[in-house]
Amino acid sequence: MTANWQGNGGLVAATVLGLVLLLALPQIVDPVMMIELTSYVIMAILALSLGLIWGYGGILCFGQSAFFGIGAYAYAIAVINFGDSTIPLLLSIIVPGLFAALLGYFLFYARITDVYFGVITLTVTLILYKVMGATSGSQYVIGAAPLGGYNGIPAVPPLNFPGRPELALSFDGLFYLSGVTLLAVYVGLRLMLKSRFGQVVVAIRENERRAELLGYDARFYKLATFAIGGAIAGLAGCLFANWGMFISPDVFGLAQSAQVIIWVIVGGTGTLLGPIVGCFAIQWIATKLGAQQLLNANLVLGTILIGFVLLVPKGVVPTIGDALRRLKFCPYVAPLVEQRRVP
Amino acid sequence: MTSPDCILETRGLEKRFGGVVAIASVDFTLKQRELRCLIGPNGAGKSTFFKMLTAQLKPTTGRILFDGVDITRAQPHHVSRLGIGIKNQVPDVFNNLTVAENISVAARSRHGKARAGAKGKDVMERLGLTALTGRLVGELAHGQRQWVELAMVVALEPKLILLDEPAAGMTADETNKTAELILEVNKSAAIVVVEHDMQFIKQIAQTVTVFHQGRVLIEDTMEKVQGNELVREVYLGKSEDD
Ligand SMILES: Nc1ncnc2c1ncn2[C@@H]1O[C@H](COP(=O)(O)OP(=O)(O)O)[C@@H](O)[C@H]1O
Numbered sequence: 283m284t285a286n287w288q289g290n291g292g293l294v295a296a297t298v299l300g301l302v303l304l305l306a307l308p309q310i311v312d313p314v315m316m317i318e319l320t321s322y323v324i325m326a327i328l329a330l331s332l333g334l335i336w337g338y339g340g341i342l343c344f345g346q347s348a349f350f351g352i353g354a355y356a357y358a359i360a361v362i363n364f365g366d367s368t369i370p371l372l373l374s375i376i377v378p379g380l381f382a383a384l385l386g387y388f389l390f391y392a393r394i395t396d397v398y399f400g401v402i403t404l405t406v407t408l409i410l411y412k413v414m415g416a417t418s419g420s421q422y423v424i425g426a427a428p429l430g431g432y433n434g435i436p437a438v439p440p441l442n443f444p445g446r447p448e449l450a451l452s453f454d455g456l457f458y459l460s461g462v463t464l465l466a467v468y469v470g471l472r473l474m475l476k477s478r479f480g481q482v483v484v485a486i487r488e489n490e491r492r493a494e495l496l497g498y499d500a501r502f503y504k505l506a507t508f509a510i511g512g513a514i515a516g517l518a519g520c521l522f523a524n525w526g527m528f529i530s531p532d533v534f535g536l537a538q539s540a541q542v543i544i545w546v547i548v549g550g551t552g553t554l555l556g557p558i559v560g561c562f563a564i565q566w567i568a569t570k571l572g573a574q575q576l577l578n579a580n581l582v583l584g585t586i587l588i589g590f591v592l593l594v595p596k597g598v599v600p601t602i603g604d605a606l607r608r609l610k611f612c613p614y615v616a617p618l619v620e621q622r623r624v625p
Numbered sequence: 626m627t628s629p630d631c632i633l634e635t636r637g638l639e640k641r642f643g644g645v646v647a648i649a650s651v652d653f654t655l656k657q658r659e660l661r662c663l664i665g666p667n668g669a670g671k672s673t674f675f676k677m678l679t680a681q682l683k684p685t686t687g688r689i690l691f692d693g694v695d696i697t698r699a700q701p702h703h704v705s706r707l708g709i710g711i712k713n714q715v716p717d718v719f720n721n722l723t724v725a726e727n728i729s730v731a732a733r734s735r736h737g738k739a740r741a742g743a744k745g746k747d748v749m750e751r752l753g754l755t756a757l758t759g760r761l762v763g764e765l766a767h768g769q770r771q772w773v774e775l776a777m778v779v780a781l782e783p784k785l786i787l788l789d790e791p792a793a794g795m796t797a798d799e800t801n802k803t804a805e806l807i808l809e810v811n812k813s814a815a816i817v818v819v820e821h822d823m824q825f826i827k828q829i830a831q832t833v834t835v836f837h838q839g840r841v842l843i844e845d846t847m848e849k850v851q852g853n854e855l856v857r858e859v860y861l862g863k864s865e866d867d
């Protein structure tokens with residue numbers, strides 16, 4: 283009974299909780315905050331993508347925003363050209379997924395070490411920042427879409443009901459769509475991690491040589507995980523382009539890449555809930571800090587990060603989860619908080 | 626050509642680490658379902674030899690043939706898929722996964738979900754790990770972790786099993802159980818065992834190969850090997866004195 287609850291019951295409970303929040307929040311939160319909240323939800327999808335590849339795949343990626351930005355640009359460029367958003371939405375998932383697969387192919391199959399992998403992925407996103415920034419001028423056009431250099435692409439058309447461009451997504455609609463997407467990605471990843479594929483991914487993170495001696499090609503599993511993470515980040519980028527109706531090279535910037543890493547560290551690697559919680563908490567604090575003049579926001583955020591690394595090294599969610607398990611509160615609440623298994 | 630009853634053959638196998646010659650021109654053959662003991666003093670090259678057989682190290686020169694396939698330049702996962710399983714000298718397990726998960730990852734490399742489940746259960750019972758299924762492997766005692774690694778290798782159902790010091794750190798009782806397990810698994814797989822424990826070797830030995838300074842010193846029955854002057858000098862002499 284307990285085992286079953288901990289297996290699928292926890293997942294069902296998490297899903298129900300997510301749906302309740304999704305329906306309740308617009309009723310109790312004021313409209314201005316809803317705009318903020320929608321961006322948190324979108325960024326949480328990005329955080330989940332890094333939570334997967336770093337926390338479970340053990341792949342140290344410092345440039346997760348590269349895939350986020352590619353997804354956003356792929357969507358914006360395609361939707362300006364096509365009018366209907368169905369194919370652009372798919373492209374925002376496929377293009378960054380393929381880009382991650384290609385990058386991963388060269389890096390994993392060359393057996394690049396972790397640190398170099400981190401540095402190279404960071405470099406890639408910074409190169410994209412420069413490259414997209416250098417596209418100001420009327421010669422840099424893809425079809426009907428001017429790339430606009432550092433000014434970016436304004437007036438990105440919103441998502442529409444598949445095949446019906448006149449049925450555009452409202453801003454409320456974007457909140458629900460983002461929320462459902464976040465929930466679907468979360469549930470999908472939890473199921474994936476329970477499958478054979480997910481087990482092997484975690485085993486490779488734990489001990490790559492042993493996994494290979496058991497017959498698994500670590501390079502392939504890492505490549506696949508990385509590509510899935512890239513695709514998810516790209517989807518978040520598409521939603522982000524919808525949220526701002528605008529996209530610029532800033533999505534590839536250092537600040538964006540660093541933020542994602544901070545969310546995952548604060549929330550806790552090795553869980554899926556952690557990156558979501560970390561993303562919401564840090565962004566909420568940043569918003570509150572931005573509204574006051576007393577303290578420098580970046581200084582406070584930096585202090586919070588250092589505090590976390592020193593005092594709560596596992597991150598919020600795993601620490602709470604461990605406490606719940608110790609309190610024997612476990613069977614009913616703890617399954618919501620997946621157990622973290624990272625050294 | 627390799628004869629059909631030969632499962633493993635190395636020809637002129639050599640491994641140098643910079644100036645150090647760890648393995649120097651080893652010609653080694655093993656028959657199907659043979660049980661071979663490999664002994665030799667520390668630094669003789671036993672672990673290096675095993676690592677080359679499983680593609681954890683690339684040979685400097687020479688060839689390795691397994692079951693008629695040249696695996697000299699193969700990848701580790703490929704060698705495993707062909708049917709070689711290894712227990713490394715240092716416990717090589719998934720520390721942050723449970724015992725059951727460790728064995729499941731191994732069993733599912735070869736079998737579908739249902740068969741892997743049955744196989745895993747069977748292996749855990751045979752190795753007396755059933756009581757530990759939910760425990761994290763990193764929290765277990767050294768000897769128990771050795772068992773988990775053994776169980777993973779057995780769950781793979783390899784055609785050739787390489788065991789690098791499987792009884793190290795085990796109690797006399799555990800060592801006995803390991804010997805019994807090896808004899809049982811040997812009914813369906815060829816095995817090469819590296820060990821220092823002479824009691825243990827005597828319990829299972831048929832043919833014994835002695836490595837010394839990266840070369841095969843002698844290959845014979847346990848009695849002949851023990852009686853050999855050269856062997857006593859480099860190896861047995863020392864261990865029988867203490
Ligand atoms: N990775 C390595 N780099 C350099 N030298 C090594 C390495 N691995 C083993 N050696 C050397 O190769 C020789 C054989 O070592 P090893 O195979 O571990 O011996 P054994 O297992 O018989 O004790 C030793 O001299 C050892 O120092």
Ligand SMILES: [Mg+2]
Pocket residue numbers: 671672673714
């Ligand atoms: Mg050794």
